[in-house]
Amino acid sequence: MAAETSTRLVRIRRGLALPLLLLVAWEASGRLDLMDPRFLPAIEDVVRTAKREIIDNGLTGQLGASLLRNIAGFLIGCALGVSFGTLVAVTRLGDRLIMPTFNGLKQISLLAWIPLISVWFGFAEQAKVVFVALAAFIPIALNTYDGIKDAPAELVEVGRALRFRPWQRITKIYLPSALPTIATGIHLGLIYSWLATIGAEYFLAVGPGIGGLVIAGRERFDMALVMVGVIILGLVGFALNRLAGAAEARLLRWRA
């Protein structure tokens, strides 16, 4: 036990070494004027900018706006993705008719949809939510489809023997057996939807949001502001990832 904690301590100490070194180098370069502060602002500057943005410029509101459109898009994409994946997987016609087209369309890199979406839906909230929903939809639909296709034949057979109705078959057999794969899809969907939120805010730069903040910082050549924005982007991504992991574990607890 003691040995275990001491190796953990060693690992933590080692893990902190590099970040500390970087921080020291950063601070030193600020003190000694090694780097142009326009490129690498001092740590205090970044902290001051963060404070200013939070207190005076409503950073939390911007963050809220980003999160809200992220969640709205994700929920829409998730609901559509699970139902689309299920329907296509359980009906042979859907499988044969629709899946090849879907597989073709998903080859188009996600960000390449933005110009088309902006023509069809404008630059406002609607377009962003549509794009985020699309980002969540693709992995979720794909994983739902795969999960249902992989449902064990014996289980499907049982459903047939018990004369389940189609709806019962879906809710009692297909979906539960596909749940782990669907959970993976939802996890991916959550990550992609955050990426898409950032992308949407970059390219459809109307309205509040963290992505817009970063772009504004770049246009004003305000490195401190860009850094604050990028750190927030990373933190939110990290939190969403953790949340998805925890939700996945909880959702699949009954299988253990």
Next chain:
Amino acid sequence: MATYLELSGHENITNWRRFLRGRFFSLSALLLPMFLIALWWLASARGWLPEQILPEPTYVLQTGRDMIASGELLYHAAVSLRRVIFGFAIGAVLGLALGIAMGLSARFEDYVKPTFLAFAQIPTLGWIPLLMLLVGIEETLKIIIIAKGALVPITLNTFSGIRSVPGKYVEVGKALRFSRWQTLRLIVLPGAIPSIFTGIRYGLTHAWTSLVGVELLASSEGLGYLLVWGRQMFWLDTVIIAMIVIGLIGFAMDKGLNGSEVFIQRWKKEGL
């Protein structure tokens, strides 16, 4: 029920039916696209939607032909491909080195992995504005962003691939008095190859997505630029052509890697 009857005899008929069904289904894959294109054509021919929102399919086809004939499309595709190849190569080499180093040395892992993971949390798109300030909007920016996109999945998958090689195999190497290099080349790397390949595939996909992102934000040539430019001019035909080419190249790269994966791992099948 019918299937049971068929199985009880008449092999030929069943096979013939299966053949027909296979033909029908491979054709059926085209039904939806054909239907969509027909609908698209009808919608634009009848003027249900203005041309700026949905140009006629024949018009898009014509634009595509023109862009191929003038060499414009090829030019932009070549620019994008060159960027991806350079960026991906740099990201792959760095990712493999980093993944192998972290996989082989627990000490190196302890020192580097937490920081690496922290940097990996920030999405590639997040890095673009920051790097724009640091290195400008020229080629360097694109190469760095694409390399970063490839780096993260390749590093992580190489790392986990090496860690998943069973300790027993390494023991065997020790018993055979393999040198460190032999252990790496004959035991660790072959064991890690499937996972490394997964990483390379994800890496290439990420590199391609990153390319589109960086070209949308800052570029004067390339497929992403074609998208932005077409959007600004309201030339939806150009936008659609660029999307199709982006999809086709992405698809071809993934298929190509898939093929090389099968080729490199052909010993696996022979072994079994």
